[in-house]
Amino acid sequence: MSENKLHIEEHRDDEASKLGMWLFIFTELLLFGGLFLVYSIFRAQYTTSFHESSLELSVTIGAINTIVLLFSSMTIAMALSAIQKNNKKLALILIGITLFCAAIFLFNKYFEWGAKIEHGLYPGSTLMTLLDRGHLLYFSLYFFMTGLHALHIVIGMILLIVCYFKVKSQNINNQNYVLLENGALYWHLVDLIWIFLFPLIYLIT
């Protein structure tokens, strides 16, 4: 009887976990998809206000963040390759770099948001309600989209921290690395979304 139970719980199927992760990524894509839909509708309606408001964001910070995220995306992909090649030490370093990049990203975001909040621009503030409609919508979307994205960064970081310790304790090794693979997939998703957020929010004028 106990043998039966063990059998079910020890059942391991990496293909299944990976497929599961991909399906989860689909739902995340559509979650942001809804926001992109709202964005494009309002942008079409308030083109000039959107243009004016986007000038108030710093392209430099946005660009730095883009590059940081792209870089971290590469390091985590390399970490996976390292594990597959059974190079534990390199993998740990690479995951570390990824986490560091994530921290830089959040740090930048903090400053960017902080500057806006200092100017009295944040959801629910007096200044926001006084803005004209297009600007209000732009900044609402800005906070909503980047906020949700930042939340995903945090979740991704937690996942990667778990992976870090599992690599350290050999629970992730070159025979069993599906968890790291899934964590990396999630991290790439975060990157993928930013690839679209960056031009839409900071650049398109």
Next chain:
Amino acid sequence: MFSNASNFVHGVDLAFFIITGISLFFLITLTAMMIFFVVKYNKKKGIPAVQIKNNSLLEITWITIPMILVLYMFYIGWEGFIPMRQAPKDAMEVKAIGQMWKWTFEYKGNKQSDTLVLPIHKAVKVNLISKDVLHGFFIPSFRIKEDVVPQKNNYSWFIPGELGDFDLYCTVYCGVNHSFMTSIVRIVSQNDYDKWLATLNEKKPDIDNKGYKVLEKNGCFTCHTKDGGKSVGPSFESLYGSTIEVATNGTSRKLVVDSAYIVSSIIDPNKDIAVGYPQGIMKSYKGIVKEEEFKLINDYLKSIK
């Protein structure tokens, strides 16, 4: 066969009969077949089941026929609908203003009424305006319905074809008294219509009012409306003399709006916060609105109460 209440009845009812006809045909035949099979091939008769091979021809038939029927039904429905979106240019224009939870109809020259009175055989275009949330403009006998959306210019049009009273409902859920937001459409002869219109009171335009000018000058209307519409702050309409709930230092109390309260709201808006509105949005107009202007404002507010 069809009633004549409006010019759309024919198109809509035709679509109704055709689609219902096709539906009933399928419902009856398919149900009859089910019952027939249950009786004919019942297990009690002891005849074993015959396994039947798929027949592609049959399958293709019953994909194609419904497909054709479906396209036909779509077409009939669209045909019946197109005219509803093509209001004639010379149609008489009326505004239907929906607001929680009553209808107001505004005719040319600022004349207002609670019932929609219209002359027979004359095209009318009803411009639909909402002051707060969504409402629905529905006259069942005329086969017309269109939602009333705030800040969006929806319209409906029709040519009434029968004299009499017809029900008008609000169909989009809009709060507690949604089901009481009904009115009547009265179709009368052109003569009666003209007489009726002459008796309607005109609403004075505000533009000449001095108090109105003061409000206008100070930009109060960016946050307050004068017609009961919802905006950043409470509407000025019927504000004066009404009992409202305010929060003073965090405790809420009821008060009657009088001249003193209006003045205090202008000088020190954050002292009493109207419940349901955010604190700190309206700045103090102390010194900006002059002492002598307070009376003008109060007079104006009294006039629209």
Next chain:
Amino acid sequence: MSNGTSKIEYVSYLEHQGKYEGIFSWIFATDHKRIGLLYMYAIITFFFIGAILGLLMKIELIAPGETIMKPQVYNGVFTLHGILMIFMVVIPGLSAVFGNFFLPILIGAKDVSFPKLNRFSWWIFIAGSIMAVASQLMKDGPPDTGWTFYAPYSTSTGTNVIMATAAAFVLGFSSILTGLNFIVTIHQMRAPGMKFFNMPLFPWALYATAWIQLLATPIIGITLLMLIGERLFAIGFFDPTLGGDPLLFQHLFWIYSHPAVYVMILPAMGVITEIIPTFCQKQIYGYKAIAISSLAIAGVGFLVWGHHMYTSGMSENARWFFSLLTFIVAVPSAIKVFNWISTMYKGSIDVKPPFLYALSFIFLFIIGGTTGLLLGSVATNVQVHDTSFVVAHFHYIVFGGMGFAFFAAIHYWFPKMYGKMYDYKRANIAWGIIFLGFNLLYFPQFIIGIEGMPRRYFDYPIQFQTSQIISSIGGFILVSGLILMVFNLIQGARKGKLAPANPWNGSTLEWQIPSPPSLENFDEEPVIKKNPYYYK
């Protein structure tokens, strides 16, 4: 309950002892069968509450004006009724209960791919349900927006909208995870030799459903989040006084909620497709057509959401486009109906309770579906949109469709789930009462709807009263039938006589194993026949 004669020790999943004991052996269960039952008990409870609310509305509507409640209460009642029934009963209904229980068995697997995730889905389902209940009890009073949460009313009303939308958000999460689990299970866990096209048709239906759950639910998730943000921070996505667009909310809401109606009906169709061949002792007619039409409904169903918005002030082009697609999506449903009825031709038909429910499903589904065609046609929709015609349409197709399929499924799989049998005669009588009461309850609403009776109306003009009274009487008849049915099933589970492994002589895999199944379902690897519906 060990069986001395057989070599392998057989213990049913109901008696199996795991790590935990007593009630915890259920709450912490990862066995798909136990989780299925857990969902079933929860859902039946919610159904019971929601149905009582429905009945209260019927009593209120017996006469114009106030009968038993105030308008605000009435608004709260239909809102809760809608939220309960849609998000907590019919959307999880068949897939989480019978899908969990029978999907792995039907494809010859021991469990779903992620048993722990499955348990987690149930937990958050319960958490979401608790939040929905909490929204009723909290300070500002029950939400009164209707289950559609239309802005800007929902952004401005003072009631607990945030709690209710958050509940719907959490429930959506549960739905996503169940869908995810099923897709992976179907891809990875099919018994060796079972190709996609020799899978039974209930798993096929679940597969199509799962894709909708997975891809549509996030949209409502983000929409509800935006609504919450809007209420908290005056953000103004949907409130026109802040520059937003209420129609955009409607688009986003229906982008999810229309596909969601297929989440309700596809598994129901799957259940019917399992029952008909069994009771006709005949292989299903048009296997491939049925399988593919499920996918077609799921696919095209994503693109027709605008038919809920014909009168909202959408552009003319959008109106005809959505109308056209709405009509096209009706065709695959028609194909299924034709195939079911053809399967009966020259069968050997045994009219047992599950089959009675299946037959009445087809009848009610045709009525519900074809009235959907009237709604889908732009001209007629103008007349009947937001009237009780719509209410009748969706009760016919949701309760008459998904509800009757649920009853059919319970009666069909009951012996397998509990190893006991209920009383046929009583079940038949209950069916008769339910069927009669159902039609009496909802048919009059079609008629008054065409005449113009709006929905969500607390009060109504006197000319509609006769029909309303008939409808209310029907409600009471329906209730008595349902009580008899539930009583019969409970009696069956407690005192019924033992059921054989294959009481209906079915051909699919679940009937090849003992009733109730053991923890691992199959003691030896099941043999896969090329055609799951092979008779003789």
Next chain:
Amino acid sequence: MANNSSHTTEYVVLARVLLLLMFLTILTISITSYHLGAFTVAITLLIAGTKGYLVLSYFMHLKYESLLLRILVGMVFVLFALIIVITFIDYAYR
């Protein structure tokens, strides 16, 4: 059940992809400083699409996954595009 089916991507490949991505990023930024009107949107989205494609195929290993998975990913994007296009059928003609 070991992960034999999985593909190991070489470090160099990843680094090259990163370089390409950086280049595309700089390209977008510089393009948007010219006023090309409606084209800017089209071009930036095209570039973003290319970047997305690179991330999906190399970083996310999609290039080495089964055909089924690739089709599924494609379908999700198609579905999303359809939803946007259809919603715009309403907005564009209002």
